[in-house]
Amino acid sequence: MPIAGTSHSRRLLASIHxxxxxxxxEVDQLVDRLSHHLAGPRFAMLVVPDHWGQAPLAQARAFQAKLRVWASSGVExxxxxxxxxxDSGSAGFKAKHMTAGEGEFLGLSQNEALRRMTEGRALIEDIIGRPVAGFIAPAWLYGPGARAALGQVGFALAEDHMRVWRPSDGAVLAKGPVVTWASRSPARVASSLAFxxxxxxxxxxxxTLRIAVHPGDTGVPALLDSIDASLAVAVRDRTVGRYTDLLKRN
Known part of the structure; x- marks a missing residue:
């Protein structure tokens, strides 16, 4: 695996959503898999405070302890x-059909997006005892309200499917599509394997190459094989980096 090099090195950024x-x-399985390929916990985690209103992180003390350990080991x-x-009821076709209703920040008002971003940041930072690296909207989808709110909260980084940027001034820090996989249907499995x-x-x-994995990937052996192959190819000639590395050269 390449040794961390200069700012001109080609970089791999990996994440668990x-x-x-x-x-x-499923997250435990993905941690083990990525750690094997990346020679340690050299990836990011995208933390959901209360997934579908059914899994409040604030009440999950054992999982909070895991997050602290992962953060202390270097996971962003x-x-x-x-x-x-x-649950806005206003995001329309894109959120309902393309993302199975998971485009949470696509139809929110600026005030509601700001509230959720602020409360999410406070909760996670209180749990891990350090600043978060940034904000990434579910399904990488941002409506006008979410984009406006990003500029108020003070996150260092944000990401969508095609880029990573700095919300404070809009500077684009990395470009190119995220390599990710979909497990929701046979057609989506096939298309993600092909891509x-x-x-x-x-x-x-x-x-900068970005690779993102999801809990649902663990239930489809073909997706896991594809993830293994993509990571194995990527680490041959790329430095395994951190999202915050992007801030150092821009």
Missing amino acids: DVGPRFER MFVHGWTHRD AALARTALKPLR
Whole structure:
């Protein structure tokens, strides 16, 4: 695996989405898998404070303890919405059909987005005892209200499917699609497998490659095989980095 090098090194950023007590077993499996490929806990976690209103992190003391251990070992923590569910009733086709109703921040007002971002940040930072790395909306979807709120909360980093940026001034820090997988239907499994296979070659020129995994991936052996293959290719000629590294060279 490449040794951490200069700011000109090509970088791999890996992340585990939907981290919380609802998917504790699956998250543990993904931690083991990524740690094996990346030579340790060198990835980010996207933490959901109360997934679908059914798994409040505030009441899950044992999972809170895991988050503290992971954060202390170097895992970057991002706020990943509040419930990960679109309950605004106004986000329309994109949130309801493309994301199975999980585009939480697509239809929120600025005030409501601000409240959820602020409370999520306070909860997670209180648990891990250190600042979060930033905010990433569920399904990488931001409506106008969410984008406006980002500028008020003071997160250092934000990410959507095509870029990483600095909310304070809008500076784009990394470009290119996230390599991720979908387990919701056979068609989505097949399309994500095809894209991941293509990306192993097509995305080689990118300065920063992002790979994201989800708890649902653990239930589909073909997806796990594809994740293994993508990570194995990526680490051959990339430095395994951190999202906050992007701030140091911009």
